[in-house]
Amino acid sequence: MEALVLETKDQLSLRDFPQIDREEETLGPRDVRIRLHTVGICGSDVHYYTHGRIGPFVVNEPMILGHEASGIVIETGPEVTTLKPGDRVCMEPGIPDPNSRATRLGMYNVDPAVRFWATPPVHGILRPTCVHPEAFTYLLPDNVSFAEAAMVEPLAVGIHAATKARIKPGDIALVMGAGPIGLVTAISALAAGCARVYVTDLAAPKLDIAAGLSPAITPVNAGSEDVTAVIARDTDGWGADVVFEATGSPRAAAGVFAPLAPGGCVVMIGGQPDPISYDAGAAMVREARVENIFRYAHVFPRCVKMLASGAIDVKPLITRTFDFKDSVRAFEIAASAPPGDVKMQIELPQ
Incomplete structure (x- = not known):
C-alpha cells in the first residue's frame, strides 16, 4: 500500500508501507473499509514534518500523515447497519476507549486512551484505504462534495x-x-x-x-x-x-x-x-x-448538516488541491506557509 510517510523530521517519502496491509487485513464486525478520496493538510501534519514532535507526541519511527478525510465505503462488517458499499463518507479521526471514564461522561475527546490518526504512534490516512468504526463514519448528503467533506474535521x-x-x-x-x-x-x-x-x-x-x-x-x-x-x-x-x-x-x-x-x-x-x-x-x-478546546466531540453530524443546508460554506477556504503523486511537494509548499493559502488538500487516485 503506497502511502505518504514521514520517515523522520524534514524527510517525507511516497512509498509502499506493507505494515498497514498486515494491520488492516481483518475487518471487525462493526467496521467499514473505506477508499480514501480527499485528505486535507493540517497544521499538525506540517508541524510533525518540520519539528518531528508536538509536545509529548514524538515521531520515533516512520509514520503515515493525514487525518482530515473523505472517501467511499468499499466493504462493511457483518454487524454494520447504517452504511453500505458505495456510500460517500467522512470520518472522525479520533477513536476513544468506549469504556473509559471520559467517554462515559461524554468527553471522549479528552480520553487519554484515544487513538487519533497521524498522532504517534497511530498512522494517518494519506494512503489508498483504511478500516474505521461505523460509529465514527458519517454518511454524506449528495450535495456535499468530497472536498467539503474533508473540511468537516477542521470545521468541527x-x-x-x-x-x-x-x-x-x-x-x-x-x-x-x-x-x-x-x-x-x-x-x-x-x-x-x-x-x-x-x-x-x-x-x-x-x-x-x-x-x-x-x-x-x-x-x-x-x-x-x-x-x-x-x-x-x-x-x-x-x-x-x-x-x-x-x-x-x-x-x-x-x-x-x-x-x-x-x-x-x-x-x-x-x-x-x-x-x-x-x-x-x-x-x-x-x-x-x-x-x-481540545479537538471536538459530538459535532461531526452537525457539521455535515450545516454544509448540506448551506448554513456554512467552506469552499472558499480550499485554496489549492494536489494529486497524491505530488504529496511530498504539497507538504513542502504547506511548510513554507504561503500567505494566500488557507487549506490545501490532496486527492487520491480512484
Whole structure:
C-alpha cells in the first residue's frame, strides 16, 4: 500500500508501507473499509514534518500523515447497519476507549486512551484505504462534495469552540488568527448567531479571504491597527462578547482580555507549545469566563448538516488541491506557509 510517510523530521517519502496491509487485513464486525478520496493538510501534519514532535507526541519511527478525510465505503462488517458499499463518507479521526471514564461522561475527546490518526504512534490516512468504526463514519448528503467533506474535521473545531462559547444571537465576536482554524471558527460563530465577527491577522491575503466569507466579518490587520481600539470604537467602549484565540502565539494569548466585554468569554483554541501567561487581573474585573478546546466531540453530524443546508460554506477556504503523486511537494509548499493559502488538500487516485 503506497502511502505518504514521514520517515523522520524534514524527510517525507511516497512509498509502499506493507505494515498497514498486515494491520488492516481483518475487518471487525462493526467496521467499514473505506477508499480514501480527499485528505486535507493540517497544521499538525506540517508541524510533525518540520519539528518531528508536538509536545509529548514524538515521531520515533516512520509514520503515515493525514487525518482530515473523505472517501467511499468499499466493504462493511457483518454487524454494520447504517452504511453500505458505495456510500460517500467522512470520518472522525479520533477513536476513544468506549469504556473509559471520559467517554462515559461524554468527553471522549479528552480520553487519554484515544487513538487519533497521524498522532504517534497511530498512522494517518494519506494512503489508498483504511478500516474505521461505523460509529465514527458519517454518511454524506449528495450535495456535499468530497472536498467539503474533508473540511468537516477542521470545521468541527470551530463548531466545538462556538458551542463552548455559548454564543447568543446578536453577540459580537473577535477571532484572533485567520488561519484555517480561525476562519472556520469565524463562520461557525456567525452560524451560531453572532451579529458581527472581527478577524485579526498579520497577513493581508488571509484577511482578504476572511472578508470574502461574509459581509458580517470585519478584517483587522493586527500589524497596523489596534484591535482593542477598533472593537471599542465599534461597540461604544463595551468590547467583544466572545474572544477566540486561534493564533497559538503567546503574545496574542497574553492580550485576550483587553478587547473582551464585561462578563464575556475567552475561548482558547490555538495550541501553545509552552506555558503562557495572561493578565489574571484583567480577567477578574471582567468576570471573564475562559474555555479551552481540545479537538471536538459530538459535532461531526452537525457539521455535515450545516454544509448540506448551506448554513456554512467552506469552499472558499480550499485554496489549492494536489494529486497524491505530488504529496511530498504539497507538504513542502504547506511548510513554507504561503500567505494566500488557507487549506490545501490532496486527492487520491480512484
